[in-house]
Amino acid sequence: MSESMNQQILLKSYPTGEPKESDFAVVETAIPEPGEGEILDRTIYLSLDPYMRGRMSDRASYEEDRRRREQIDTKNNADSLVYQSEKQLEDLDGQVSDADKERAVSLIGDLRSAIGQENYDQMRSLTTDLKQALMQIGSAVYAKAGADASNPHPASPPSGNSEEDVIDADFVP
Structure with a gap:
């Protein structure tokens, strides 16, 4: 192969x-001259990874699988x-x-x-609304519990003699 020729490995048919x-074709083409603001890069090593297997199919991409996974996750979360x-x-x-x-x-x-109904847009919207409603409920319950705990005057007086209910103790960490 001369310096002015480029060797390409093309996918001839989907494996x-x-x-x-036989699924690939090796062709030689002339190396184009780089234009203004362009560079010419020489590839010395090329890797063919398992990831590329999906790219060697007649499907457009993994978009269909990604979208289906998103739908499954949305339904499971809901x-x-x-x-x-x-x-x-x-x-x-x-x-x-x-x-x-x-x-x-x-x-x-x-x-x-x-x-x-497998309405994924509605599931996402209602999931957000329900989470907000539950946070509002949680806040109200904890605020009420905090107000009850900070009330210095309990509704009913303590039972028994207050002197007998006191236990003196030391705390040692």
């Missing part, structure tokens, strides 16, 4: 099974959130306002419906 020499939300509402029974509970239950029902 079935293991790639064979389903998991439905379960966690129902469990959280059950655990906080009596501590959540009726309005907050009704909103969360409504969003859970809508999300279940979106899962059943």
Whole structure:
């Protein structure tokens, strides 16, 4: 091969099974002169990696697989959130306002419906809305618990003699 010739290895046909020499074509072409602002690069070594196997098929790309994976993840996340939300509402029974509970239950029902219909855009939107509703519920419950804990005057007086209820102890780390 002369200095002014370029050797190219082209994909002649899509391999079935293991790639064979007959799936490729070796051609020599003239090396083009670089234009203004361009450079000429010489490739000495070329790697053919397993990743490239997907590129040697008649499919356009991995986009279809990526999109399907995203849909599966969206559906799994939505389903998991439905379960966690129902469990959280059950655990906080009596501590959540009726309005907050009704909103969360409504969003859970809508999300279940979106899962059943495989409406991925609606699943993403409702997942965000339900997470926000649950954070609002959590904030309200913790704020109420914090207010109850900081109340210096409990609703009922302590039982027994206050002298007998005191235990003197030393804390040693």
